[in-house]
Every structure is written in structure tokens, then in C-alpha cells.
Amino acid sequence: MSAHTTPEEQFGISTVGEAVEAVADSPRGIMLLDGGPAETPLPYRLVSAVARRVATELARLGVEPGDRVALLSTTGARFLLCLYGVWRANAVPVILAPPHRLGDLERLMTDVRRRLDHVGARCVVVADSLAGFLGKRLGDRRPVLTCGQLAAARDDRAPALTALPDDLAYLQFTSGTTGPAKAVAISHRQLLTNAVVCCQRLMLEGERSVHASWAPLYHDLGLMTAVASISARTKLVLQSPEAFLASPDSWVDALSRHRATGTVTPNFAYGLAARSMRQHPRPLDLSALRVCGDGSEPTHAPVVAAFTEEGGRYGLPAEAVTPMYGLAEATLSVSMGSRSEPMSWDHVDRESLTNGGVATVAPPGAPGTRTLAVVGTAVPGVEVAVVDEAGRPLPERHVGEVQVRGPSVMTGYWRDPEATAEVLRDGWLRTGDLGYTTPAGLVVCGRLKDLIIVGGANLYPEDYEYVAGQAEGAGGVCAAFALPEEERMVVAVEAAAGTDAAAAADLAKQVLAALRAELGHAPDRVVVTTRGAIPRTSSGKVQRARCRERYFGGTLPALAEVSR
Structure with missing residues (x-):
């Protein structure tokens, strides 16, 4: 340590x-x-x-x-x-x-x-x-x-x-x-x-x-x-x-007006900022920014690229965007990328990751390649390990559960000894996150409880949600989850406001085709629902389990549904 x-x-x-x-x-x-x-x-x-x-x-x-x-x-x-x-x-x-x-x-x-x-x-x-x-x-x-x-x-x-x-x-x-x-x-x-x-x-x-x-x-x-x-x-x-x-432009304006040297936000906000700078050119000065932390949700390469490109027109240093990884049980910060170099990305073979749990290096941008952010190295005082189901350390590029030990790891869950015992063992915090190590640092690739297993393959809901959310007419919020006790998957997609039944049906077909083409394994069903129907936490994270409950309970409003 x-x-x-x-x-x-x-x-x-x-x-x-x-x-x-x-x-x-x-x-x-x-x-x-x-x-x-x-x-x-x-x-x-x-x-x-x-x-x-x-x-x-x-x-x-x-x-x-x-x-x-x-x-x-x-x-x-x-x-x-x-x-x-x-x-x-x-x-x-x-x-x-x-x-x-x-x-x-x-x-x-x-x-x-x-x-x-x-x-x-x-x-x-x-x-x-x-x-x-x-x-x-x-x-x-x-x-x-x-x-x-x-x-x-x-x-x-x-x-x-x-x-x-x-x-x-x-x-x-x-x-x-x-x-x-x-x-x-x-x-x-x-x-x-x-x-x-x-x-x-x-x-x-x-x-x-x-x-x-x-x-x-x-x-x-x-x-x-x-x-x-x-x-x-x-x-x-x-x-x-x-x-x-209500006004994402105002955040970008504040960064400029107050000569901010740092900010930390989930990845989606950088996408909104990039769109703001692209659609509403104005005199901004982002040259004072030294650290733009990107954390709290998966970091997507196209979003970072768009933000650094648009921000670069206003003086944003290319190396300012810095990946971060943390969780409440560790107070917050666990790992962070370099402040002096641009973000590192790990390009891996999707099939190898899905079927073998090994992050095999693949050519960037090639079909079947998954691009993941390297979330840096452990912050001072913290140890990070990736282990198998038996708790044994795994070698580099082998996917397992991320565990953390350090001076900021929680005392426990308040008045919940059973839940505490499940995640704290011998001083190590079981994060429930899936990841692997590389020479450049830690890569987080999913959540253990959200992993969808179909035909022996490990499918990551984050991939399906990101691809589905890029479809024209999608509202941006999606949830991928498994059918109860079955090796089949459903992807729920919120439609943009004002979408009628015909447009929703087209969106469902478009999403299904995109998932089949980009991820190789299409879900069993795609459901297009109304805006705001997919449950989220107070911090904006999708609650996949609750979405599944609503779907099977008949309380998730469906504008359209298509099966493969």
C-alpha cells in the first residue's frame, strides 16, 4: 500500500x-x-x-x-x-x-x-x-x-x-x-x-x-x-x-467566465458540452482547465473525442480530460488517469472478452473491437486487485471482480452487518464491478450483477445501451436486462418526445439491426417505451432490475416491440 x-x-x-x-x-x-x-x-x-x-x-x-x-x-x-x-x-x-x-x-x-x-x-x-x-x-x-x-x-x-x-x-x-x-x-x-x-x-x-x-x-x-x-x-x-x-450551455459558459481550473462530471455532460460548443459558437476561453474528470458512468471514446475537439477550439488542453473510477463505499476516489497525458484507451476483441473473459488486444476501429477507457492507477494509499470467483488474483487482461483496500474504504453499511459482511472481507472491499488490469492501469468493463449470460457468453448491458441510445429517434436512456431464469435479453429504449406508434416501430427495428450489426449478438426483444419510463436512481443511473420488474409486471408502457 x-x-x-x-x-x-x-x-x-x-x-x-x-x-x-x-x-x-x-x-x-x-x-x-x-x-x-x-x-x-x-x-x-x-x-x-x-x-x-x-x-x-x-x-x-x-x-x-x-x-x-x-x-x-x-x-x-x-x-x-x-x-x-x-x-x-x-x-x-x-x-x-x-x-x-x-x-x-x-x-x-x-x-x-x-x-x-x-x-x-x-x-x-x-x-x-x-x-x-x-x-x-x-x-x-x-x-x-x-x-x-x-x-x-x-x-x-x-x-x-x-x-x-x-x-x-x-x-x-x-x-x-x-x-x-x-x-x-x-x-x-x-x-x-x-x-x-x-x-x-x-x-x-x-x-x-x-x-x-x-x-x-x-x-x-x-x-x-x-x-x-x-x-x-x-x-x-x-x-x-x-x-x-435545464441549460447545459450555462455550465460551459461558467467554466469560461470563472476561468475554472478543474471540474468532474459524468461522461454524458461532456457530450452535451460538445454539442453546446458546436451548435452555439460563442467567445469562450477554456485554456485555464487543467483537469476535466470523467467518472461516475462508463466513459465513451466518441464523447471524449467530440469534447476535446470542440473544446480545443477554445483553448482546452488535449490532456485535460482525465478518467476516474470510484464508488461511495470507498468514499469516492479509487483510481485516476494521468494529468499530463491524453486519455488512454484499451482496444480489445469483443468475442474474446465475451466468451473467454480475456481482454485480447485488437486493432482500433476494426469490426468486433470494443474500446474501453483506462481509468488510471490507484490513488495514494489505495490498493486495487482483480480476482476470480474464489478471490484469487488474476493476471493482466483477465476479467474478474475489482476489489479495493485503503484508508478511505467505508467502516461498513449502517446497522446492516449482513450486507457489510458480503462486501468487506479481510479489509478488502468487493466492489461488484468487473474489470481487468493493463500496464497502463485499471479497466472497468461492467457490473457483476448486471452481467447477462446467453449461451455461455458474457454480454455487457452497457454496450447494448450505448449502441441503442445512438439510434435516430432514441431519447438517450436505455436499459438492457435478462429474462428471468432464461438466457435471453431485452433492450428497452426510451423514444424521443413526440414519437408516434409508426416512428416507434421503425425505431425498434433500427435498434435491433444496429445491435445485431455492431455487437454480433442481437437481443431477444427490443421495446420502445415513453420518455421517462425507464427507472433511474437519484443520480441518474439506470435501474435495470426495476426496469425488468416493470416490463414483466406490465407497467412499462410499450410504444412498440420487436423480436429477432
């Missing part, structure tokens, strides 16, 4: 509450964007002062050190002040995704109540706009407070900082892509140790750095952005995910 820098050495602090206190004299802060021209500055000295008042009010209301405080709000000034205030109160924040649409309200509220009960939340802090809506549905079991109520507190006689480095810092619910969401328990030491790594790899260096993000704070990527920025005292340009999705 390689040496790593401690939070005390890097930041001079050992808990997040100490970080909030330490920025009281910082000249920098957070710039909040709403997707338009309006910007709201939030200086760190104000953050520190108001967080003290929030902590004082929480203590007055009975919140004690170690209590879990749930927060439901989109990104905004009051929400950030309350989040930092919870840490300043020596309490433990649990951030839940706010309701975005009312179509499945009953299921959503049932899930929220289950999560609140599971973590034993002392109280719930909600956005002012949601107070009436959520208060009536959640207030029967615990107090419901508003962000505005806490941020308006005037008494700053905050409780003493009593949290210790190994105390619980936060509970992060997993995305729930392959089963019920579980609460990942992370200590202050684990959280800040990973923040050190992120700052080092993303080159967050105080006054010389500006980091831009739209990642939701209920996601591990967004939460780490909030923690690393205040710990390193760097300027943070922060946008809500809703504002970004």
Missing part, C-alpha cells in the same frame, strides 16, 4: 467541523449559479459564521453530537449553510434527494420514510419551498425544520468541537442500481483522507484553483466537492443539477 498524505498534513485539520471553523478568515468562497446570469457569492467567512449559528440552533432544538440530521433540498445557499452547520454541531448529515416529479409520489415518500427510520434521523431539514409538502408527510415521526429557519438564527454560541477523527462523519445512501439502497458509513478520517487525494489529483491548490461543479450534493461526487473545496479553501463555482440540465 503506497504512502498517503494525512488531512492534518494537507489541511491542518482532522474533522469537517474543524474545516468549517478554519475558513473564517479565508478570502475565498463559493459562487452559486442559477443557470442564468444571476450569481450569488457565498464567502467562506460567511459560511463559517452562519454555520456556527445553525449549529447553535440545532443544539437548542435538542440535536446532540453524533445525531443524524437528514437534509432534503436542491443545491442552494441556505442548504449549504445548513449542511456545514450540521457538521459544526458535531452531528452527522444524511443528504436525501428531494422529490423532482410527482408521478410516483407514494413510492417516493415510502422510500424517504424508510431511509429516515433506518438512520434514526433526529430531525429533517428541508428546502423552504418543500416545507408544506414534506411537513405534512414526514412531521408525524420527527421534527421538520426549514433551511431558512436555521439559516436565520442569530445566536452564534456554538457548541465546542467534540467530534473525533474516527467518529461518523456522514451516511451516504448508495444509488440502489442493483438492489435496495444501503447507507454507507464514513468517518471524518476516511472522508478527509479521500479529500486530500482529490485535491492532489485535481490540483486544488488554494488561491490558484477554481473548481466548477453541478453534481448533486446527495451524490458522493457532489458531497466530496463541498468537503474538499472548504478543506483546501479553494474557490468553488457551484450549480444545481436542475439548472445544469
Whole structure:
């Protein structure tokens, strides 16, 4: 295990509450964007002062050190002040995704109540706009407070900082892509140790750095952005995910206007950025960007190529795009690519990978070649291994489960010893991800639980979803899954808005033909469904298991269906 820098050495602090206190004299802060021209500055000295008042009010209301405080709000000034205030109160924040649409309200509220009960939340802090809506549905079991109520507190006689480095810092619910969401328990030491790594790899260096993000704070990527920025005292340009999705152009504009030196986002956002720059030419300057982290979902070569090509016209360095791999159970970062060289790609024979589990090198662009991103080498302090079903290490280019060991691996799942025992063994975290090692670094090629086995061949749903999503008329969201107890596959494709039955039938045939031609093995069925019908997690990841349940339960609306 390689040496790593401690939070005390890097930041001079050992808990997040100490970080909030330490920025009281910082000249920098957070710039909040709403997707338009309006910007709201939030200086760190104000953050520190108001967080003290929030902590004082929480203590007055009975919140004690170690209590879990749930927060439901989109990104905004009051929400950030309350989040930092919870840490300043020596309490433990649990951030839940706010309701975005009312179509499945009953299921959503049932899930929220289950999560609140599971973590034993002392109280719930909600956005002012949601107070009436959520208060009536959640207030029967615990107090419901508003962000505005806490941020308006005037008494700053905050409780003493009593949290210790190994105390619980936060509970992060997993995305729930392959089963019920579980609460990942992370200590202050684990959280800040990973923040050190992120700052080092993303080159967050105080006054010389500006980091831009739209990642939701209920996601591990967004939460780490909030923690690393205040710990390193760097300027943070922060946008809500809703504002970004409503106007992807605004994120690119912010990168230019604020001379951002770094950003981290899922791959799809770089595709939107490339389209923005191509379709709406304007005076941009991306020359300050040093690191554009690409993670949280599979990285596709055409997307990266389009972003670097379009961004290059505005000064984006070719080597800025950097692949990353991580997961909530490891706090966040596990591996990262080079910051000084363009991304590395591994071109492998699809049939060899599918039928033999071996990543045989193949010519780039040739028929039957699969191109995968090399997600770099392990960050300092972390060990990565690829093992077979018996837990034995595999040689290079042999596909197995990725396992991780290091100082930021979770303590366990909150009050779930059985689930913890399934994934933590002898200090190693079983990630559930499939991958292999190369001389250039780790390659992740799928999820163990999502793997589809047909005729003895291992089919990766990510491949089918990506090809299907490129079809003309597709809405971009797809889900590939196996038929229960059968070696057959279904691919569900959301149609673009306004698609009629005839166009949906054409789309289904087009997708089936494309999958047969590009991947060699066509699915048993292609189903075209309405926009928004494929279930996703709060962070936008497709829930294949739930989609399968809807399909076989007859609740997935089908505009068209075709069988091979």
C-alpha cells in the first residue's frame, strides 16, 4: 500500500467541523449559479459564521453530537449553510434527494420514510419551498425544520468541537442500481483522507484553483466537492443539477467566465458540452482547465473525442480530460488517469472478452473491437486487485471482480452487518464491478450483477445501451436486462418526445439491426417505451432490475416491440 498524505498534513485539520471553523478568515468562497446570469457569492467567512449559528440552533432544538440530521433540498445557499452547520454541531448529515416529479409520489415518500427510520434521523431539514409538502408527510415521526429557519438564527454560541477523527462523519445512501439502497458509513478520517487525494489529483491548490461543479450534493461526487473545496479553501463555482440540465450551455459558459481550473462530471455532460460548443459558437476561453474528470458512468471514446475537439477550439488542453473510477463505499476516489497525458484507451476483441473473459488486444476501429477507457492507477494509499470467483488474483487482461483496500474504504453499511459482511472481507472491499488490469492501469468493463449470460457468453448491458441510445429517434436512456431464469435479453429504449406508434416501430427495428450489426449478438426483444419510463436512481443511473420488474409486471408502457 503506497504512502498517503494525512488531512492534518494537507489541511491542518482532522474533522469537517474543524474545516468549517478554519475558513473564517479565508478570502475565498463559493459562487452559486442559477443557470442564468444571476450569481450569488457565498464567502467562506460567511459560511463559517452562519454555520456556527445553525449549529447553535440545532443544539437548542435538542440535536446532540453524533445525531443524524437528514437534509432534503436542491443545491442552494441556505442548504449549504445548513449542511456545514450540521457538521459544526458535531452531528452527522444524511443528504436525501428531494422529490423532482410527482408521478410516483407514494413510492417516493415510502422510500424517504424508510431511509429516515433506518438512520434514526433526529430531525429533517428541508428546502423552504418543500416545507408544506414534506411537513405534512414526514412531521408525524420527527421534527421538520426549514433551511431558512436555521439559516436565520442569530445566536452564534456554538457548541465546542467534540467530534473525533474516527467518529461518523456522514451516511451516504448508495444509488440502489442493483438492489435496495444501503447507507454507507464514513468517518471524518476516511472522508478527509479521500479529500486530500482529490485535491492532489485535481490540483486544488488554494488561491490558484477554481473548481466548477453541478453534481448533486446527495451524490458522493457532489458531497466530496463541498468537503474538499472548504478543506483546501479553494474557490468553488457551484450549480444545481436542475439548472445544469435545464441549460447545459450555462455550465460551459461558467467554466469560461470563472476561468475554472478543474471540474468532474459524468461522461454524458461532456457530450452535451460538445454539442453546446458546436451548435452555439460563442467567445469562450477554456485554456485555464487543467483537469476535466470523467467518472461516475462508463466513459465513451466518441464523447471524449467530440469534447476535446470542440473544446480545443477554445483553448482546452488535449490532456485535460482525465478518467476516474470510484464508488461511495470507498468514499469516492479509487483510481485516476494521468494529468499530463491524453486519455488512454484499451482496444480489445469483443468475442474474446465475451466468451473467454480475456481482454485480447485488437486493432482500433476494426469490426468486433470494443474500446474501453483506462481509468488510471490507484490513488495514494489505495490498493486495487482483480480476482476470480474464489478471490484469487488474476493476471493482466483477465476479467474478474475489482476489489479495493485503503484508508478511505467505508467502516461498513449502517446497522446492516449482513450486507457489510458480503462486501468487506479481510479489509478488502468487493466492489461488484468487473474489470481487468493493463500496464497502463485499471479497466472497468461492467457490473457483476448486471452481467447477462446467453449461451455461455458474457454480454455487457452497457454496450447494448450505448449502441441503442445512438439510434435516430432514441431519447438517450436505455436499459438492457435478462429474462428471468432464461438466457435471453431485452433492450428497452426510451423514444424521443413526440414519437408516434409508426416512428416507434421503425425505431425498434433500427435498434435491433444496429445491435445485431455492431455487437454480433442481437437481443431477444427490443421495446420502445415513453420518455421517462425507464427507472433511474437519484443520480441518474439506470435501474435495470426495476426496469425488468416493470416490463414483466406490465407497467412499462410499450410504444412498440420487436423480436429477432
